[in-house]
Amino acid sequence: MTALPLDPARLRALFPAFAEPSFAGQAFFENAGGSYTSRAVLDKLTHFYTATKVQPYGVYAASIEAGEAMNLSYERTAAALNVGADWIHFGPSSSANTYVLGNAFAGWLKPGDAIVVTNQDHEANTGNWRRLAKHGIEVREWSVDAQTGRLSLAALDALLDSKVRLIAAPHCSNIAGEINPVAEITARAHAIGAVTAIDGVSYAPHGLPDLAALGADIYFFSAYKAYGPHQGILAIRPSLAAELPNQGHHFNDSRPRYRLTPAGPDHAQIAASSGIVDYLEAVAAIAGTSAPGDNPYRRAHAAMRAQEIALAKPLLDYLRQKNSVRIIGPDDPAERAPTISIALDEPGAVVAKRLASHGIMAAGGHFYAQRLLEATGIDPDHGVLRMSFVHYTTPAEITQLIAALDAELA
């Protein structure tokens, strides 16, 4: 394995879960379902619940501190994503956030407008938009290659014309793992006057992107899969957000933060979310001179990706040479996130259960990407085996997984 830019021991010291005795000997390969939570986030959550669990944004000390802690999360998250704080909205989950967006777009689009959705997405970034057909919106599907599960820009180009107002696509599929070219997708959308809604849930755990560089109009991810609390983080271009009809209480129409997140905010979890950014800064410090540049978030991103690519290589090399295994998505570690799904003769969940006896925490199923499984000829009830890891995974855990697979796969 090539030299790793990040020392796993230093990373893991920042996660209480790695010191938890009940996890000893168990290798975690279900990070795409939800990562471990960083100490920085847990400390902020505990502090909020202990010292400032009062109504925020008031006039007394604890209330002022609570509001300031929440504001800090808007500001720090925005800085890490390279956008203004007025882009950021916190909601209960990404599915809840996109459900609200779907309703908002129902009031913004006009009958006869067209939108493009994929069949590679998790249902959260496709079903919500497809429902707009009921409002007279034409829904065009950008379909994956039936063998590889990959999306091509040529297939997208064939769907675009001046009727298209929205392209919804994943930055990274939670099954195929492919990293899609968001900047190119967005450039195509903007060239025809459309906007993009990019699902970053499966990408963000591998490094927060520079949204100004990607150009996406809407980009969302789930903090609980990115070392944070159970929140959905939605970044939306303020000028677009202002055009969308208010989804909150009527008297909050002039308060941008309240217009697209009708659920009452989870104050503590919003306040704890700035801990994710603290964690990324710690990753950048651990990377030291191995990561280029000055910006800590871009440096953390680069180091996390380099680490994952090095870790994924032996696993993909092993899987590639097994005739009984069909890898969904690209088999080049540089083209994908380490969310690796394989189709087998046996149902994914059956194999996952056997892997558990080898200390491997993984899962099988369709992971709410039913359309992708159907498009690639896999019965969603049969499902795939998904092994997802992140930068804090160790080379020894990869070896443990390969040994377990070797014992259990045909």
Ligand SMILES: Cc1ncc(COP(=O)(O)O)c(C=O)c1O
């Ligand atoms: C790619 C992707 N998008 C969206 C979601 C939905 O996220 P949430 O659980 O925050 O609703 C998930 C959850 O697994 C996901 O993997």
